[in-house]
Amino acid sequence: MSGADGGAAVPHYHGHRDRLRARFAEVGGDALPDYELLEIVLFRSIPRRDVKPIAKELIRRFGSFAETLAAPPARLLEVDGIGESVVQDLKVVEAAARRIAKGAVRSRPVLSSWSAVLDYCRTAMAFCEREQFRLLFLDKRNALIADEVQGQGTVDHTPVYPREVVKRALELSATALILVHNHPSGDPTPSSADVKMTREIIDVAKPLGISVHDHIIVGREGHASLKGMRLI
Template identity: 75%
Template sequence: MDGFDDARTPASKEPHWHGHRERLKARFRERGADGLPDYELLELVLFRSIPRRDVKALAKTLIQRFGSFSEVLAAPHERLVEVDGVGDGAATDLKLVLAAAQRFARGEVRKKPVLSSWANVIDYCRAAMAFEPKEQFRILFLDKRNGLIADEVQQVGTVDHTPVYPREVIKRALELSATAVILVHNHPSGDPTPSQADITMTRQIVDIAKPLGIAVHDHIIVGRDGHASFKGLRLI
């Protein structure tokens, strides 16, 4: 009779996905994020947002829809909730993870002179902009010790263009008493290769900045496929 009762009362048994959750958490503790594919890392995030449901299929759907773990986090809230199974709470939690990553990356940049922590600068720029759906033009303003004074988005444009006004860039640098700047913008297409317009605009800023004692250390373009450095490419 005991066996019969168990077969007829599945609600009394542990849900089939409960063991999977515990095993996945254990693997994360043992191997870290690098030991998990994107969809499993996303499952771990979704566990807390959706506590009473198997979320493996949902995680895979999100990766398929948006492309990667990073692109899921960067997706607009309104697009996330279009996916069946993602409510406002889960979408907000995903955006919170993105905000935490960006805040952490920005903190790493602020801790030491920018030029001595270049890898952190690149990580921050990618976290902040690489997956944005529209072009943004950002400026990192530096003091004479190359410490970060301010980090400002100057312009937001379309999917393939952002209007940039070189004199306004330098005007803002003077207002902040900055002695150097790093220019940053993203290419939503994913390809960070500089366009001729990017090169022309950058050289205009360099030409205006130099007589005023303001150095342009670099112009970084970020995209899903990586980043490009004007200095590295010897374009400035």
């Protein structure tokens, strides 16, 4: 396609890209809606196509910027315009977000930076399609020693073995634990099985000098703390 002067016409979306980049530079990402932030991520991945419809379709299908990044590659590839290289770019951004959130947890005692712990747990697990059980191992200063996924299960169940949990804590010389798991349904409300399993771990850990500070359940709709709900 040529312009009036005989030269190649500039695609209509180039001006939009320039304006959106300028707005990002001026106000930052927090002021942009999810689809526009996603557009900026897609600019480099898809240089020769209008990415606005693609970004809007991703948000429509998956619900939010965070849920798009966390979506399984196979489901991302179902969206027109998304190829393997784009999926990889999205997963790099997701990994970077997790690394930043984890760094905030590692940099200071966990119990004095509870909001960072919650942010990290949500970033790592809230949008997983399968249930995952994660353990945060703490030392006597309540600093994070290790963060490990103990098990992955189905959409609504992960087998957890209290003695294995405590055995791993002893191997790491941890003196405290924070249990974390996700509810893929989105609703973080603890089940009776969640409460029962937590109490079993407490019963095994306590005689060995290991405290269970909390059990956090995360989901797209928020989080629940068993300690905060006075269930442990």
